[in-house]
Amino acid sequence: MTHAALLVLADGRFPAGGHAHSGGAEAAVAAGRIRDTGDLEIFCRGRLHTTGLTSAALAAAAAVGLDPVALDEAADARTPSPALRATARKLGRQMLRAARATWPNPELDALARAFPRGVHQPVVLGLAARAAGLGAGEAAHCVAYETVSGPATAAVRLLSLDPFRATAVLARLAPDMDAVAARAEDAARQGIDALPAASAPLLDITAEQHAAWLVRLFAS
Helix, strand or coil: CCHHHHHHHHCCCCCCCHHHCCCCHHHHHHCCCCCCHHHHHHHHHHHHHHHHHHHHHHHHHHHCCCCHHHHHHHHHHCCCCHHHHHHHHHHHHHHHHHHHHHCCCHHHHHHHHHCCCCCCHHHHHHHHHHHCCCCHHHHHHHHHHHHHHHHHHHHHHHHCCCHHHHHHHHHHCHHHHHHHHHHHHHHHCCCHHHCCCCCCHHHHHHHHHHHCCCCCCCCC
16 A cells, blocks of 8 residues: 555545535535635535545445446435536546546546446545555545545635635544544445435535526536
């Protein structure tokens, strides 16, 4: 295992397209639910323990070698919003392209052939972690961090928040990220039927609303 590979995969500069997405933060800002770093912390913690847990478990399951086709179906079943399903596949397609260039691997090539329109992003991330020599825990940690860092970065841009205070929010969430990653890894090792299906209905609703906006800064 190489821990440096985890830094590459979790780096916001990894060309997987995440910078163009706010993780629901843009809609939350517009609705007045995120106004400052205190609100941002509440939003990120809620997202982490719901959709973040679900996504982290899917990634961990892919990293341990569970069937990616079945995992993609499981991801579909856990994503009721058509807008979020489309976003997940678009991000998955971009991540797969970046992962194949970074860590060439037959499993990634087979996934690209099986899903020309894209796979759910957490499934791709888990296989990318596997190709990079990382384990289920590392894949889950990567997703947990991505779940909160994306909205935090977006909120800085949307509200001109102090980036130092926004980063402090991420630091305070570190124990939560560790806990979510541990739960996700444990579930993944029990098989697909044990994967969590934690949801955030308000994120689903606002994702559909956001997708219909004529003017927006972020794709989702």
